[in-house]
Amino acid sequence: MAQHFLLSKKYRDISEYELSRFTENDWFDYFRNIRFGGLDKSICPRCGAIDAHYFFKAQKRWRCKHCHRYFSIKSGTVWADSKLPLSKIAFIVEKFCSAANGISALRVSANANVQYKTAWVALHKLRESIIRTNQLSKLKGEVHVDGGHFGGKPRSGQFRHKAKPEEIAAKIKLGKSQGARRSRGTRANYERKKKNRRIVMVAREVVPGLGGTKTAVFLSSTENDKAAKYIADNFIESGSLVRTDENSAYSSYSARFTHETVEHSKEYSTIDGVNNNQAESYFSRLRRCEYGVTHQMQARYMWDYANEMAWREDSRWKTAKEKFDDLLFRTLSTGLTRWWRGYWQGYRRRDEMLIA
Ligand SMILES: [Zn+2]
Known part of the structure; x- marks a missing residue:
């Protein structure tokens, strides 16, 4: 039997153990390499000039040669308003990457020795970076589409001692x-x-032999034809082979795509091998996150969790270092955070990001 990828030597090209030995200065250089692509130049976040800007070693800050503004390695990134040292940021990013089904803020808080509030915002900044740096082209070839119910599970036991x-x-x-x-x-x-119950809808491009390779997720109030149409219009190339279950929401797909369905009350795959299992395997991971890691998902942030799991699914063949570098680069190239500034001071993102 083939070896599981996570057990292979190839996957283990970087680890928490090795990263824990890096000093703050090592991390400074690591972040520079990721953000500026080398140590010989830097990029002014204000005017965008790429140059060997004046460097003040003691403060670890640069001064732009063109607009004369000061900037640091965190300026203009999601970490701009954070006091976390680079080593803790890297630690949190590594924890996030190495957890298969996500990681809770409580765990990160204990492991990184930061307040729960800090961990919560840091993890959500990672999710924001994933969402805002996603450059999803239209899915084509074989595409699996499905919707799953998430959130709103009542906590048991609250009426337990009601009886006299x-x-x-x-x-x-x-x-x-x-x-x-x-x-x-x-x-x-x-x-x-x-x-608090929402439908997470997923569309995945499937390459035979590799499984799902590109994943787009959406949040909807019900699994309806309006949501199905929105996904078809914006995210699926015409002429694709689309596989869904027999939900009536997808009835319009027959006219525009090669549409194959599988009746889930009867079977998971028809005798000809028609299935939408790649959508199901995505839901499995999100479900494990909801039941096993976060224990609940607020409807307002469900789309964030859904996108996190889409990223995990799509990067499941990447090595530890590839994932770490990818996520770190995303946090350094997203720009300032839009949704997580002043969260604990009362600022909350209003939108739920529903498509229908
Ligand atoms: Zn400048």
Whole structure:
């Protein structure tokens, strides 16, 4: 049997152990290499001039030769308003990259010895970088499309001690149950569940033998034809082979693509091998994240988590260093954060990024 990629020597070209031995100065050079493509020049974030700008060694800052502004390695990046040392930023990026199903802010907070609030914002800045540096061209060839329900799962146990002791005693006497029953299926519970529930829709380009290679994700209130049409119009090349389940939302696809369906209540793959398993494997990872890592996803930030998992799926054949460098470069090339400045001071992103 072929060796699992994550177990191979090829994957382990960089590790947390080795990175932990880097000093702050080593990281400064590493960040310069990633951001400016070398140590001999730097780029002014204000006027964009590429030059050997004046360097002030003690402050680790440059002064632009053209517009005379000062800038540092963090200026004009998502880390611009962060006091974290470069070594901790790198540590958080590495933690994020090496976790298969995502990592919680609580864990990062403990591992990096930063406040929970700091870890939460840092992780979301990574997600923002992934989203804003995505340059997705239209998907073509074989494309798998599907929608999955996420969020809004009621936490169990909250009605547990609702019953009065004498009612419990009566129930035990009658042999109906042991102790108080949890009341489930109430109207209030259903409304709460629905309020935070969203549909994550995914479209993946599939290369035979390689699996899903390019992934686009969308957030929708229901799996409806409007959302399906939006995805078809903007993200799928005409003439593609599109595989979905038998949901009526995709009925318009038959007219515009080579459309094949699989009836999920009966089978996962038809006898001819028609399936949309690459969409399912994406959902599997997002589901593991929701159930096992974050435990809940606010509807407002579900799109961020969905995009994080799309990045993980698409870079699953990259080595540890390739992933680390890719993500670090994204954080240094996104520009200032739009969504995570002053989060704990009360600023919240308004949009939920729903497509339908
Ligand atoms: Zn300048």
